[in-house]
Amino acid sequence: MGAPLTTPYLSLAIWVPIAAGVAVLGVGRDRDAGLARWIALIGAVAGFVVTIPLYLYFDTSTSAMQFVEYADWIPRFDIHYHLGVDGISVLFVLLNSFITVLVVWAGWEVITVRVAQYMAAFLIMSGLMNAVFAALDGILFYLVFEAMLIPMYLIIGVWGGPNRVYAALKFFLYTLLGSLLMLVALIYLYSVSESFEILEWYKVPLEMRTQILLWIAFFLAFAVKVPMWPVHTWLPDAHVEAPTGGSVVLAAITLKIGAYGFVRFILPILPDASRYLSGFVITLSLIAVIYIGFVALVQADMKKLIAYSSISHMGFVTLGFFLFSQLGIEGALAQMLSHGFVSAAMFLCVGVMYDRMHTRLIADYGGVVNTMPKFAAFMMLFAMANAGLPGTSGFVGEFLVILASVKANFWLGFAAAITLILGAAYTLWMYKRVIFGEVANENVAKMKDIGSREFWLLGVVALAVLVMGVWPKPVIDVMHASVADLLTIVSRSKL
Amino acid sequence: MAMLAQLHYWAALPEIVILAAASLILLIDLFVPDDRRHVSYWLTQLTLLVAICVTLTTLRLDSIKGYNGMVIDDMLADFLRIACFIAVSLMLFYSRSYMIARGLFRGDVFVLTLFALLGMQVMITGNNFLTLYLGLELMSLSLYALVAAQRDHPRGAEAAMKYFVLGALASGMLLYGLSMIYGTTGSLDLDTVARAIYARHDSALLLTFGLVFVVSGLAFKLAVVPYHMWVPDVYDGAPTSMTVLIGTAPKIAAFAMTLRILSGAMQGAAFDWQGMLIVLCVLSMVLGNLIAIAQSNLKRMLAYSTIANMGYMLLGFLTANRYGFSAAMFYTIAYALTSLASFGMIMLLSREGFESDRLDDFKGLNQRSPWWAFIMLLVMFSLAGLPPTLGFYAKFMVIESAINEGFVWLAVVAVVTSLIGAFYYLRVVKLMYFDEPAETAPIVVRGDTWVALSANGLLLLVLGILPQQLIGLCAIALTQSNFP
Numbered sequence: 001m002g003a004p005l006t007t008p009y010l011s012l013a014i015w016v017p018i019a020a021g022v023a024v025l026g027v028g029r030d031r032d033a034g035l036a037r038w039i040a041l042i043g044a045v046a047g048f049v050v051t052i053p054l055y056l057y058f059d060t061s062t063s064a065m066q067f068v069e070y071a072d073w074i075p076r077f078d079i080h081y082h083l084g085v086d087g088i089s090v091l092f093v094l095l096n097s098f099i100t101v102l103v104v105w106a107g108w109e110v111i112t113v114r115v116a117q118y119m120a121a122f123l124i125m126s127g128l129m130n131a132v133f134a135a136l137d138g139i140l141f142y143l144v145f146e147a148m149l150i151p152m153y154l155i156i157g158v159w160g161g162p163n164r165v166y167a168a169l170k171f172f173l174y175t176l177l178g179s180l181l182m183l184v185a186l187i188y189l190y191s192v193s194e195s196f197e198i199l200e201w202y203k204v205p206l207e208m209r210t211q212i213l214l215w216i217a218f219f220l221a222f223a224v225k226v227p228m229w230p231v232h233t234w235l236p237d238a239h240v241e242a243p244t245g246g247s248v249v250l251a252a253i254t255l256k257i258g259a260y261g262f263v264r265f266i267l268p269i270l271p272d273a274s275r276y277l278s279g280f281v282i283t284l285s286l287i288a289v290i291y292i293g294f295v296a297l298v299q300a301d302m303k304k305l306i307a308y309s310s311i312s313h314m315g316f317v318t319l320g321f322f323l324f325s326q327l328g329i330e331g332a333l334a335q336m337l338s339h340g341f342v343s344a345a346m347f348l349c350v351g352v353m354y355d356r357m358h359t360r361l362i363a364d365y366g367g368v369v370n371t372m373p374k375f376a377a378f379m380m381l382f383a384m385a386n387a388g389l390p391g392t393s394g395f396v397g398e399f400l401v402i403l404a405s406v407k408a409n410f411w412l413g414f415a416a417a418i419t420l421i422l423g424a425a426y427t428l429w430m431y432k433r434v435i436f437g438e439v440a441n442e443n444v445a446k447m448k449d450i451g452s453r454e455f456w457l458l459g460v461v462a463l464a465v466l467v468m469g470v471w472p473k474p475v476i477d478v479m480h481a482s483v484a485d486l487l488t489i490v491s492r493s494k495l
Numbered sequence: 496m497a498m499l500a501q502l503h504y505w506a507a508l509p510e511i512v513i514l515a516a517a518s519l520i521l522l523i524d525l526f527v528p529d530d531r532r533h534v535s536y537w538l539t540q541l542t543l544l545v546a547i548c549v550t551l552t553t554l555r556l557d558s559i560k561g562y563n564g565m566v567i568d569d570m571l572a573d574f575l576r577i578a579c580f581i582a583v584s585l586m587l588f589y590s591r592s593y594m595i596a597r598g599l600f601r602g603d604v605f606v607l608t609l610f611a612l613l614g615m616q617v618m619i620t621g622n623n624f625l626t627l628y629l630g631l632e633l634m635s636l637s638l639y640a641l642v643a644a645q646r647d648h649p650r651g652a653e654a655a656m657k658y659f660v661l662g663a664l665a666s667g668m669l670l671y672g673l674s675m676i677y678g679t680t681g682s683l684d685l686d687t688v689a690r691a692i693y694a695r696h697d698s699a700l701l702l703t704f705g706l707v708f709v710v711s712g713l714a715f716k717l718a719v720v721p722y723h724m725w726v727p728d729v730y731d732g733a734p735t736s737m738t739v740l741i742g743t744a745p746k747i748a749a750f751a752m753t754l755r756i757l758s759g760a761m762q763g764a765a766f767d768w769q770g771m772l773i774v775l776c777v778l779s780m781v782l783g784n785l786i787a788i789a790q791s792n793l794k795r796m797l798a799y800s801t802i803a804n805m806g807y808m809l810l811g812f813l814t815a816n817r818y819g820f821s822a823a824m825f826y827t828i829a830y831a832l833t834s835l836a837s838f839g840m841i842m843l844l845s846r847e848g849f850e851s852d853r854l855d856d857f858k859g860l861n862q863r864s865p866w867w868a869f870i871m872l873l874v875m876f877s878l879a880g881l882p883p884t885l886g887f888y889a890k891f892m893v894i895e896s897a898i899n900e901g902f903v904w905l906a907v908v909a910v911v912t913s914l915i916g917a918f919y920y921l922r923v924v925k926l927m928y929f930d931e932p933a934e935t936a937p938i939v940v941r942g943d944t945w946v947a948l949s950a951n952g953l954l955l956l957v958l959g960i961l962p963q964q965l966i967g968l969c970a971i972a973l974t975q976s977n978f979p
Contacts, residue, residue: 073963074962074963074966075963075967076963076966076967076970077895077966114861117861117865139891142882143882143883143887144882146881146882146887147881147882147883149881150872150876150881153921153924154924154928157925157928157929158861158928158929164929165925165929168925168929169918169921169925172917172921173914173917173918173921176881176914176917177914180910180911180913180914181907181910183891183894183910184894184898184903184906184907184910187891187894187895187898187906188898188903190895191895191898191899
């Protein structure tokens, strides 16, 4: 365990945004939107500030859970309020709290109806997602995992586009289907082990048949969240209809929760089934990487394109996990972090254009660089990162995963590397059509370049993308011990 | 003296309080002019408060039998009695304006409500087939009359008629079954019957036969498929104030009666009734949730939701052990609390000449009143069993007890059907939050209703985050009451 603790940093990371969200709801009337915005921003910044010690005081030499908090909750079922982070989860708490600040900022002038509810939904969501990454008790995890759906459902449904009702419902039911079966699996593990401690489950022996059934239940829950082909169809709908902030949170954090479930639950609790079924997951991942990459190529809607690109990038993550090597898993985790920044940035860019033009169709744009040069420069950087250009964060993860794939099997690595071409193709082709060329129509001619709010918003993310791309060592170091430990657990048979 | 000690009259003290108060209010109400009717109303509320206090002061950890073994007073009884008192009290708070607007704010309504409550209490405390049956009939007859309380309202009268005919049929079945059990065991006393069933050596065909009828009769009162046909019509046709009365406290009483008969007396035949309950449970979960999707009337939707929810309750019950029973008890109480708030919301939005019982009446509620939309949101998510609401722990507990007993497939059926359920609960949320309001009339709420309904709604959230006390109480109530 790290340094002796007096401050419950993880609880603060969870409850500060939630409290701020409730406060925003309490004071923010529709007439007084400004107050709601300021309280939300203060809450989001405070929520981010309290997570910084998590990184500063993190002990990279150990794989044990740190910043642990443990309290009785429901004694009848031995459920505890048990929080803790290791090298795998700590960075996501930071990422999430950081993205929340961006989202509040991004919605500052754009959201004009029911501002208080909008801000509150994101703040509460942020607290719940921190809890997902910090939960070490199965039921606590499930509780926040499900509760998260409620604010997201409202965000898509209330502030979304024309087809929002359909998208919100599809999002909700899809994710609920997966997670309900996971509940059965969690309770089954409890009945076997008499405990809801996730770390206890790493040790409980399970026979192959049971492992496979549990694996299917967990896999459905997390594969829908990631999302993996073929249960990905909710994502493009949800992304397209959601407001910019909703898309950012969905892409940057919510998808990561699915992937996080793989490393926290599936791999260590069901190692034999995971190895047995690794070919299956790798196949699905490659389909996501290649086939969905082609699908992204033909999209006419920018948000849809980025949504498909997310699915393709997340395919890389699941691929990395199931190679069972240090490189692969670290690469996948780096890819998750990088995608958190890059996809958020891409959606913010689309949001910036959408706010001016109220269309997301590529065909409606062209020659934006002439009217918005500063914006075009930022978007260039993010497009490059999305394509995995060296020097940006997008490169680190993809490179490590491809390296691990080549080590496992040359053709696997070859197939995975196709994404570098495809990713560049669909991202840069879209960039070319939207940004370059002559000014396409008079609407584009009327576009104003980004103001200072948008400049700093994109600038902060750009900085993160570059720093992580040039110097990923601090990030990788944090993961090292925990990933090594994870691999030992996975290599141990439970039969 | 010995005889008097045997009587243990205080075992039924809360019942005596309710009976005395009901008679008193009946008398006093005769001398109260129409514009002073709230005197009777507050007297009724006072009675309920006194009854809660009396029950709390006579709370006991052991069980005691009174009136020569006719009634039993134990933790379970005390706990469920208090739950019923609270449910009826909340029902009166919520329906005050509603009843005034519909000419239901009458002394006879209050008195009949108290008599129905008395019947429920007898169902909760009965320790003899006859006592239980008497309690059931007292409750049912009062409810039949209450459903028809709006005399010039044809749908109410029709609902009352249906309720009466089918209810009488169910009572008949129950009685028939009980008589067969009496025939095999030679007793009406639950403890004696239990001993006789444990001691039997032959395969008692007559007993199994009787059990079938008993389970049917109970299933009717619990409103589970295939004994559910009355529920949608009665829920829909009755005035909402009476629907909430039928849909909440009687479910708690029916649970208690089912527990007393099936476990208290017939635990020896658990294997037989377990099989029957599995069928009822699966059918209710599947059909209740599926048919609810097609409803455009909120009261009918909630009626089918009741059916489905009682199916989930049976999921805990059919494990036939103490953990399952306590899960089922938790479920029943959680359901009653959620259901109260849901009907409370319907009455809140209704006014004179406007029932507000169509789904569309909830359109755009978030714009009319964010607070009430939030409360209804909690209610819907609690009914759907989603965290962080009380309904989640209710479902969690019954599913846990089923898996623990090896019924993993039933647990899977339960989660798949609750996914179907989520669809129609979400639709209500969608109407409230995503749609534009069709109705713009301001929502007028009495202060006491505001406090009661808000507290009820928030309780769903608070108990959803901190359920340990209620879980503990349900466990203690069953441990202290010597259920297997």
